[in-house]
Each structure stands twice: as C-alpha cells, then as structure tokens.
Amino acid sequence: MKRINQFVFLVFLFLQIGTFARGVFAQILTFHDDIAPIIHTNCTPCHQQGGVAPFSLISYEDVSKRGKFVTQVTQSRYMPPWKADHEFRSFLNERILAQEDINKIKNWVESGMKEGKKRKDKKEPIGAPLPKPDLVLTMTKPYNLPADNSEDFRFFSIPTNLPKDTYISAVEFVAGNKQRVHHSRVMIDSTNKIRGIDGISEADPAVYKFQTVPLADEFMYGWVPGNLPVFFPEGIGKKLPKNADLILNMHYAPSPLKETDQSTVRFYFAKTKVNREVKTFILKEDAISNQPFFLPANTKSTFYMSSGAIDKDMSLLSIQPHAHVLGKSFKAFAITPDGDMIPLIKIDNWDFNWQTTYQFKTLTHVPKGSVIMVEGTYDNTAGNPENPNRPPKGVGYGWRTVDEMMNLIIYYVDYQQGDENISMEKR
Numbered sequence: 235m236k237r238i239n240q241f242v243f244l245v246f247l248f249l250q251i252g253t254f255a256r257g258v259f260a261q262i263l264t265f266h267d268d269i270a271p272i273i274h275t276n277c278t279p280c281h282q283q284g285g286v287a288p289f290s291l292i293s294y295e296d297v298s299k300r301g302k303f304v305t306q307v308t309q310s311r312y313m314p315p316w317k318a319d320h321e322f323r324s325f326l327n328e329r330i331l332a333q334e335d336i337n338k339i340k341n342w343v344e345s346g347m348k349e350g351k352k353r354k355d356k357k358e359p360i361g362a363p364l365p366k367p368d369l370v371l372t373m374t375k376p377y378n379l380p381a382d383n384s385e386d387f388r389f390f391s392i393p394t395n396l397p398k399d400t401y402i403s404a405v406e407f408v409a410g411n412k413q414r415v416h417h418s419r420v421m422i423d424s425t426n427k428i429r430g431i432d433g434i435s436e437a438d439p440a441v442y443k444f445q446t447v448p449l450a451d452e453f454m455y456g457w458v459p460g461n462l463p464v465f466f467p468e469g470i471g472k473k474l475p476k477n478a479d480l481i482l483n484m485h486y487a488p489s490p491l492k493e494t495d496q497s498t499v500r501f502y503f504a505k506t507k508v509n510r511e512v513k514t515f516i517l518k519e520d521a522i523s524n525q526p527f528f529l530p531a532n533t534k535s536t537f538y539m540s541s542g543a544i545d546k547d548m549s550l551l552s553i554q555p556h557a558h559v560l561g562k563s564f565k566a567f568a569i570t571p572d573g574d575m576i577p578l579i580k581i582d583n584w585d586f587n588w589q590t591t592y593q594f595k596t597l598t599h600v601p602k603g604s605v606i607m608v609e610g611t612y613d614n615t616a617g618n619p620e621n622p623n624r625p626p627k628g629v630g631y632g633w634r635t636v637d638e639m640m641n642l643i644i645y646y647v648d649y650q651q652g653d654e655n656i657s658m659e660k661r
C-alpha cells in the first residue's frame with residue numbers, strides 16, 4: 235500500500251515538474267511569433283507614421299526599445315485607450331487587450347525580448363490602411379497658433395465645391411499639428427452664409443451672427459486624438475449637400491512654441507446606392523431635468539438628461555458622449571415602452587482626453603415611445619486632480635475647456651424591420 239502511494243506520489247511529482255518546465259522553457263516567446271500579432275492588431279492602427287500616436291510600434295526595434303514602457307501601459311490598461319464598460323455594452327471599434335495577451339507581453343519583456351524569425355508567409359501588417367479617400371478637404375491656409383501658452387478656440391470654413399448632393403460612407407479627420415490640435419468638431423453649412431471665416435476666435439462677436447444660421451449638420455463628426463474614422467454599412471450614408479461648406483470648430487492646446495496647423499478632413503463616398511440617410515440626434519444641456527447646469531465650487535454634482543418619449547422607431551449606428559475635464563462618469567440607456575432597458579454606454583472613469591465615437595456592432599433598435607436617459611457626474615472639488623481651478627471655482631455651461639458641457643450625440647437611421655441583423659462591420 236505504501237509503495238503504491240509512493241509510486242502515485244512520484245508520478246504526480248513528474249507531472250508537476252513537466253507542467254512547470256513547459257511553463258518556463260517551452261514557452262519561449264518571440265517577437266515575430268507571439269508579440270507582433272498583438273501589437274499590430276491593437277497598437278499599430280494609431281502607432282504608425284501619420285497615426286495619432288507620437289511614435290510607431292511596428293518593427294521589433296520599435297517595440298523592444300520601449301519594452302518596459304509597453305509592459306507598463308498594457309498592465310495598467312492605459313493602452314490601448316478604451317473607456318467604455320465592456321460588460322454594459324460592447325462596441326465594434328472596441329480596443330481591449332485580453333489578459334492573456336497582456337501577460338504575454340510582460341513575459342516576453344522579462345525573458346529578454348527575443349526577436350525570433352520573421353515568418354516569410356506573414357506580411358507585416360501596417361495597421362489597417364484605409365482606401366484612398368474620394369474627397370480631401372484641407373484648411374485653406376496654415377493657421378498661426380498662439381505662442382503665449384494660451385488655449386485657442388477657432389472657426390474655419392472649407393468649401394466642398396461638390397457639384398451635387400453626395401452620400402458618404404466614411405469620414406476621417408487628420409490633425410495637421412498633432413501636438414496642438416486638441417479636438418475638432420466638423421459641422422456642415424449648406425447656406426454658404428458662413429463661408430470665408432478663416433480662423434476667427436470663438437470670442438469674436440461675429441460668431442453670434444453665424445450661430446443663428448441653421449446648419450445642415452451641427453455635428454458631422456467629432457474628433458479627439460484616438461478617434462478613428464466612422465464607417466456606415468452598405469446602403470446607408472450621410473448626405474453632404476451640393477456645394478456645402480465644412481465649418482471646423484478647432485480647439486488648440488496651449489504652447490510657448492511658434493507653430494502652425496493645417497488640418498484635413500477626408501471623405502469616402504458611398505460606392506453603392508444609398509437609400510437610407512444617417513441623421514444626428516443630440517441631447518444637450520437644455521435636456522437636463524435638474525437645472526440649472528451649474529457646478530458650485532467644492533461640490534460633486536449629478537445631472538440627468540432625458541429625451542422624452544421618442545416619436546419614431548430609430549436604429550442607432552453610433553454614440554458619442556461629451557463632457558469636459560470635471561466630468562467623472564457618463565451613462566446612457568433607453569427605456570422602452572415595455573419597460574425594458576437598452577444599455578447604450580457606461581463610462582466609469584471619464585477622461586476628457588479619450589473621447590470616441592462608439593460604433594455599435596449591429597444597428598440598435600430603439601422603439602418608438604422609448605425614452606433615452608443620461609446620467610453624468612461631475613467633481614468640482616480640490617480632490618479632483620483634473621480640476622483646472624485651484625481653489626475650485628463655480629463652473630457653468632460653455633465651450634471652453636474650463637467650462638462644462640453635457641452632450642450625447644447619436645447617429646441613427648429610421649428603423650426598418652431586420653435592422654437588428656445589419657452588421658456595422660467595415661466592408
């Protein structure tokens with residue numbers, strides 16, 4: 235009996251050693267076999283020449299010279315940037331590393347960053363290059379940025395010169411000066427009444443005049459670093475009216491350097507017939523139910539917005555929450571007439587610097603009579619490290635970063651039966 239026990243124990247021991255040895259020795263991770271696929275899928279789309287990130291992460295050299303840094307930012311989940319709660323709602327453009335991949339990166343770095351052999355059968359993917367744009371619109375001339383360490387908010391107009399109404403299937407913003415362009419909002423004016431503004435300041439009284447012009451699109455596209463192009467499924471497009479002008483609302487970060495910016499918007503035309511037009515639905519501060527929208531100094535506040543009962547069936551394509559630096563969390567959902575909850579988005583650690591257009595995986599049906607509700611929390615105490623005022627000051631509505639906002643921007647089409655099955659996957 236004793237012998238059998240010893241025998242069983244020895245077998246057990248061997249098995250354990252085997253598992254241990256496989257863990258230590260068999261798993262020699264190499265860049266080309268194990269790490270490159272993770273980096274190229276999850277990092278390279280931004281970390282490449284012309285991408286939004288400050289350096290490339292493509293080759294062995296790119297990654298190995300920043301090995302420790304790459305481990306840190308993946309361990310902490312700072313990179314790839316993704317703020318929305320995946321359990322509440324997952325999205326098409328989600329960027330989340332699997333824990334297994336995070337561990338692989340760490341193990342590879344700690345085991346000396348072996349390069350391995352480049353696999354001949356594998357081409358080195360350089361992110362996901364986009365097709366050639368059909369219309370490239372660039373600010374008419376370079377704008378001289380202030381060199382006095384002040385924030386700068388400007389408007390520009392760019393004529394499209396389109397000979398006819400044109401449906402677009404994708405839009406992309408490319409910052410001219412990546413260090414300085416903080417965010418950009420693209421609006422569409424089909425009246426040509428705002429044409430010719432070329433870098434006027436948000437504080438310019440003329441702005442009030444043209445703010446009364448009814449725009450064809452108040453929010454064609456919102457961009458901050460990290461926001462990738464927005465695509466629409468086949469048969470669905472956003473209309474760029476004939477001869478319309480783009481109005482860019484640009485926000486530039488402060489700097490002491492003499493620099494310029496000349497940013498670009500790229501459009502991709504729908505290649506097949508568009509029979510459904512993308513519309514924009516915006517919930518903004520006037521939809522707040524507990525007015526006024528004011529954050530007294532040294533307080534934390536929660537605000538609620540409601541759409542009221544929606545008068546038609548909608549199919550949502552994408553959603554973009556917007557707040558400034560005092561924002562702490564943002565949650566949106568719809569309640570259907572049957573009392574069901576449709577989760578839209580939940581961000582527990584709001585980050586002004588990582589705002590994205592969240593694209594749904596399939597069209598999301600919100601039935602007629604539903605109410606879209608938003609809850610946003612703000613922290614205007616000294617305990618908030620993002621608070622620009624020391625000591626805190628009362629903060630109200632405004633477009634400057636030191637003011638606050640609460641917006642939910644939704645792209646949708648009128649609902650048609652079967653929309654739930656339409657995938658938003660890029661063609």
Ligand code: HEC
Nearest residue numbers: 276277280286287288303304307308313314315329459460
């Ligand atoms: C959506 C675009 C995007 C993706 C995807 C992305 N990054 Fe970044 N990354 C940025 C931008 C922009 C910066 C510079 C701003 C900053 O540091 O926050 C940055 C900064 C960094 C930094 C420097 C951080 C610092 O504190 O200076 C590292 C390291 C990094 N990224 C690694 C990665 C890795 C590794 C991945 C993939 C696992 C990745 N990034 C994915 C956009 C991206």
